[in-house]
């Protein structure tokens with residue numbers, strides 16, 4: 592049975608990077624369920640150090656569940672989660688975060704009564720310590736000028752898109768080893784979609800491994816090397832991002848998987 596756990600952050604306690612060929616993040620034959628409802632059936636994927644993988648598929652395919660398994664918010668019922676080759680299956684989400692994996696979940700992850708700058712400072716202090724805060728703030732404002740303009744504004748009064756940018760900026764300025772982003776562009780104005788994808792490209796350029804969960808398929812494929820297609824809790828295709836469009840078309844119109852086996856109710 593899946594177990595939901597709260598995610599907190601703390602000082603970065605990541606281990607030194609391992610040798611070449613070891614993925615930054617790997618899921619091996621992961622099964623996961625919400626009570627009696629089985630959501631994932633033997634899902635395997637790997638994100639190389641500094642690499643980018645898009646996880647795509649229709650509504651309810653299990654994409655967010657994969658993201659939650661990666662970050663420790665959902666504990667797999669079978670299979671393993673590896674960070675830099677180390678088995679972290681069942682470890683609490685805060686420990687996984689300390690090892691350098693950051694999950695930006697669907698929705699807005701900001702403190703609405705605090706200002707933009709207070710949100711950033713809190714997040715940076717927890718990750719890089721007080722002395723690193725000034726430099727992290729500078730990087731965040733340089734990457735996302737919209738936040739610099741609104742640094743004193745209460746986060747709760749920002750538009751939805753600006754809040755998404757803020758939740759991304761909170762993690763990107765500290766160069767996580769691995770970033771898992773879930774539906775980053777959902778409901779955003781095009782200019783904000785550009786801003787968050789520029790942020791992701793910058794993170795990759797700085798060496799962060801990225802797993803992008805996204806229904807906005809074309810944008811996601813543009814920022815990664817490889818794609819994994821999920822349907823009804825199973826991987827139905829994997830390969831280079833530039834070959835994924837045809838496979839994605841099939842998956843999004845219901846190709847692959849058997850609803851009866853997946854436990855779907857209709």
Ligand SMILES: Nc1ncnc2c1ncn2[C@@H]1O[C@H](COP(=O)(O)OP(=O)(O)OP(=O)(O)O)[C@@H](O)[C@H]1O
Nearest residue numbers: 625628630648649650651652653654655656657806
């Ligand atoms: N907390 C939960 N409790 C029970 N069932 C859940 C829960 N979260 C997700 N599910 C179910 O698990 C399945 C996979 O959900 P998940 O959110 O991982 O899919 P998804 O591919 O991310 O879809 P979407 O794009 O709609 O978010 C769905 O059938 C969903 O209804």
